[in-house]
Amino acid sequence: MTLNSSDKNTDNYDLVPKDHMVMVSYRGIFKSVTSEYLLNWIERFYSRQELHPNIKLKGVFRVSVELIQNLIHHSKNSDSFFFVSRSHNGDTCAVGTSNPVTNDQAMILSTTLTTLKNTTQSELRGLKMNVLDEGVRSSHGGGGMGLLDLTKISCGNIKYEFLPWSQDKLLFCLTIQLHSTPD
Amino acid sequence: MDNIIISGTSKTPDVAFLTSARTMKLSGRSIPENSIDFYAPLIEWADGLCNTEGSVEVNIHLEYFNTSSSKCLMDLLKRIEASTENASINWYYEEDDEDMLEAGEDYDAIIDLPFKLIATEIR
Numbered sequence: 001m002t003l004n005s006s007d008k009n010t011d012n013y014d015l016v017p018k019d020h021m022v023m024v025s026y027r028g029i030f031k032s033v034t035s036e037y038l039l040n041w042i043e044r045f046y047s048r049q050e051l052h053p054n055i056k057l058k059g060v061f062r063v064s065v066e067l068i069q070n071l072i073h074h075s076k077n078s079d080s081f082f083f084v085s086r087s088h089n090g091d092t093c094a095v096g097t098s099n100p101v102t103n104d105q106a107m108i109l110s111t112t113l114t115t116l117k118n119t120t121q122s123e124l125r126g127l128k129m130n131v132l133d134e135g136v137r138s139s140h141g142g143g144g145m146g147l148l149d150l151t152k153i154s155c156g157n158i159k160y161e162f163l164p165w166s167q168d169k170l171l172f173c174l175t176i177q178l179h180s181t182p183d
Numbered sequence: 184m185d186n187i188i189i190s191g192t193s194k195t196p197d198v199a200f201l202t203s204a205r206t207m208k209l210s211g212r213s214i215p216e217n218s219i220d221f222y223a224p225l226i227e228w229a230d231g232l233c234n235t236e237g238s239v240e241v242n243i244h245l246e247y248f249n250t251s252s253s254k255c256l257m258d259l260l261k262r263i264e265a266s267t268e269n270a271s272i273n274w275y276y277e278e279d280d281e282d283m284l285e286a287g288e289d290y291d292a293i294i295d296l297p298f299k300l301i302a303t304e305i306r
Contacts, residue, residue: 065214132257133293145250
């Protein structure tokens with residue numbers, strides 16, 4: 001990773017797992033039209049990727065939707081990044097994003113993700129039902145379910161890190177992996 | 184009450200809310216960035232219909248939905264549940280789609296109305 005706080009020489013492709021090749025990537029500001037373009041691309045090209053049959057388009061699509069919409073709602077930064085990659089043997093697909101966040105946001109994200117990663121699948125389902133039944137929602141309709149759902153879809157195969165970015169921000173890097181044989 | 188018929192887009196579902204048939208159908212995909220904008224009028228319409236005499240049938244046949252739509256679907260079903268005991272829900276899922284089956288089971292566990300989970304052939 002070449003990123004540092006002085007010149008932001010980020011190579012976003014360092015976020016892509018080492019044995020993977022990129023299917024689609026985008027760096028810039030995320031808007032509704034960007035989302036539409038990326039999701040259309042994923043759908044059109046998925047069938048050409050010869051992924052393991054257990055890695056279904058629906059799973060890749062759902063993860064992509066949540067991650068892209070997280071960026072639309074929570075990041076107005078032109079350095080936001082999204083990618084979909086696949087392992088060379090086709091048994092793993094990764095979907096990832098990075099975007100600058102404040103230290104306070106990083107604390108909240110870190111606490112939430114640590115908790116979710118240590119939660120079993122059945123507990124995640126219970127949490128999801130609880131949020132669905134009783135949870136509050138944000139102005140755009142979400143209810144804090146995005147990270148919960150991503151953890152559940154990936155069976156906990158969710159990786160994150162915060163890298164130096166600027167004096168008052170960190171780069172939040174999040175990667176969701178979908179495996180042909182989930183743990 | 185007028186019918187609500189909306190053609191689906193790449194992000195929003197087909198909607199057929201029919202007054203005389205007393206049926207509501209959502210099909211396709213539901214992944215709008217702001218689901219409240221899309222669902223608020225549908226929830227109001229459902230409330231109006233359910234407060235008139237007669238049974239109501241809800242058919243949900245979605246391919247994908249995002250998490251904000253899942254909250255709005257819950258709001259729709261809760262509003263129907265609160266307005267009438269004379270409603271039933273049919274939840275369609277493709278037979279290999281475990282996520283959509285599980286989602287239906289979760290709504291069924293929360294909503295106290297007759298709820299059918301119906302497997303369909305893979306398209």
